[in-house]
Amino acid sequence: MIRPVSDPIGLEVRWDRLAAATDEAASTMLRTAFSTIIRESNDYTVVLMDREGRTMAESRAGIPAFAALMSSLTALVLERFPAEEWQDGDCVITNDPWIATGHLPDIAMITPVFHRGRLVAYAGTVAHSPDIGGTPSLSATELISEGILIPPLRLFRAGRVDEGVKHLLLANVRLADQVWGDLEAQAAAHAVCRRRAQEFLADFDEPDFEEFAAQVHSVTDAAMRAAVRELPDGVYRSTVDADGVEGRPTHIACAVTVRGDEVGIDYTGSSPQVPFSTNSTLNYTRAYSMYPLKILLDSSTRTNWGSYLAVRVTAPPGTIVNPTFPAPVVARHLTGHLLSCAVYQALAPVLPDRVIADSGGAPALRVRFAGVDDTGRPFSLMLFANAGMGASKETDGLSTTAFPTNSGSGSIEALEAASPLRFLRKELRAGSGGRGRRRGGLGQDIEVRNPTSRPVQMVLLGDREQHPALGLAGGEPGATAQTVLDSGERVPLKSVSQLPPGSSVVISFAGGGGFGKPEEREPEFLVADEIAGYTVRGPERGPVTVRPARADGPEEVGR
Incomplete structure (x- = not known):
């Protein structure tokens, strides 16, 4: 009322x-x-x-x-x-x-x-x-x-x-x-x-x-319902795939139903829950479905409990987006963050001017370093750093910007003060943004060195190693993420390993997807990208051939 x-x-x-x-x-x-x-x-x-x-x-x-x-x-x-x-x-x-x-x-x-x-x-x-x-x-x-x-x-x-x-x-x-x-x-x-x-x-x-x-x-x-009423009634669908764990990809099926001033988001058809920590509980699934929809439809009104009354999120029990207790869930963001991509891909046919392409930080890549320094003091450090956002119809994607989460990276000085680790470089990753009329945001390369005489445990919680951030409207995917030791050995993005004494690791964050056909990008923007060092020539940016998300047209439903 x-x-x-x-x-x-x-x-x-x-x-x-x-x-x-x-x-x-x-x-x-x-x-x-x-x-x-x-x-x-x-x-x-x-x-x-x-x-x-x-x-x-x-x-x-x-x-x-x-x-x-x-x-x-x-x-x-x-x-x-x-x-x-x-x-x-x-x-x-x-x-x-x-x-x-x-x-x-x-x-x-x-x-x-x-x-x-x-x-x-x-x-x-x-x-x-x-x-x-x-x-x-x-x-x-x-x-x-x-x-x-x-x-x-x-x-x-x-x-x-x-x-x-x-x-x-x-x-x-x-x-x-x-x-x-x-x-x-x-x-x-x-x-x-x-x-x-x-x-x-x-x-x-x-x-x-x-x-x-x-x-x-x-x-x-009232503000949210007014925004929903501007959408044509229908059912809009998409699918998104993730790398999964141990070579077992996971699948998210999303159906967005618009009926009058209400929206239903349903994940029937998504993968069953897995015996790994990438399950997303239903409350987390709801949060990362409702919030991206809120900022897409009604970004100007403050949020509170009333903002989500018009939105209903459902998922079958026992799926990766609604697991049953006591499923492991510590890396639930590797599934939950992808839901923004699914919702936006589904609504792209009716909101092409407002959605963005997939973001390289959906899901976020987190790295936990833990060990004992040379004085015998234990330490634990979680590296929060951001990948590239997806492009929109009118603007390039933001580089090294978190989405759909809002976590910050923090200063290198503070991270070094809290641990014996040394950060050798932290720079934009040239060529990582997906090409398009509007370019995807760039990811970044962060090189971390272990200067101690003891090994440091390194826990990687990431995705986008095989499935990059997809583009929209002909835009190309962004570069995939990867982690490489100074020995040249690649470290899987879902792993627990050791960073040996004196060794360093380069963590490469994914780029965002492009929007629109690359050949339609204005020449002055191409020149500006090259001058700024945002593009590269030569080596491939990483595997980008994937099965694209499906965005079907509306299925009519009654008001």
Whole structure:
């Protein structure tokens, strides 16, 4: 039901203030976090929710898709801990992949906000922990091998740490100081949210957020439904293939159904779940289907719970996009990030001016280095770096830019300060963007050296080794990703290996797909690309012959 907004300017002022509160809380988390994953790579989210757990405002940095599932996450937490059981100063955490954000390293935190003695809201965060125990390997066949599973538990009770929960958690991780430091950083962000939310209600003389939440949810719901109504009714299909694990490719089948002001995204026909860590839980599948659709159709309106009421995402249980417990899921992004490609390929026939070609960073390539330096101090470092985005009809793809995630790369200086590793170079990868009337964004080459006298473990979680980012409308695929040791040996992108003492490795990130026929690119753009060093002549960029995604025309459905 659309609620009338009698004072849209006043509503915007209040909404902007609440969003600023989440941004301030996010800054607090970044400044107090111990690990580079949060403070450098922005792998987190911060939200404020109403008393029902529905998001009202979200931080503008961090991972937007995480914010998209905070409402469903909180609803499940409230089933375990009903509203009447909460006290001021309570804090519940969980990393259950079927409740939270899809894999164990992400720890979600929920805290209540009280005003004048009444529970009026919740603050929520998710942050990627630097360590969650377990054995980092894609060969895990069940969840328990991937780390400690935390069901919804109270970490704080009325402002006091539950020492039993704390000790149990820290006894199961290797980097206890960093893990606890990051959890305290999340708690600090919650304190900012709580204080600013209370000030908001006091300044506007409101008893709670009920009226405000109803209005902002109505605004976002109406905006999304208006955007959906502009699409012709029909069923639009695509398929996307991924490298898979151990030579077993996986398949994503996507059907986008538009009916009036609602959209259904269904993944029937996708591969069965696999005994490897690339399964994507349904909540993660929903997040990485809804968020790309939201920015495609309604990029100008802020997001909250109302933004996704018009979208329904379904997938058969037991598939790679809806696995059953206890499937391994630590590398769920290798499937989940591809869903943006599937949705955009499906809608390309009806939104050719707005979709982009596949991005080389969908899915993202992550590299974890771990070991012991020459002083005997253990270290663990997750390298977050970005590939090239896909091109659109009007513009070249952005180089080394994350999509559909929003994680940052962080500074080389900070990464070197946190480990003994040395970064010898970090540069654009010439020729990696797919050719087209508009060129795909470039990936990058990063060379990392192990200067210690001990081997360093290197865990690669990537794809796009055999299946590059596809182009659209005649655009060519981008270059595939690869990792090569200084010995010339190629390291598979899903592997656990050793970087020997004194050795280096070059990690090459994939390029984005091109848009439009290459022969239609304007001569001045070709010259500019060559002058800038974006193109290369001579050696092939890597294998690019793949079965293309299928984008069928609409099948008529009734309104």
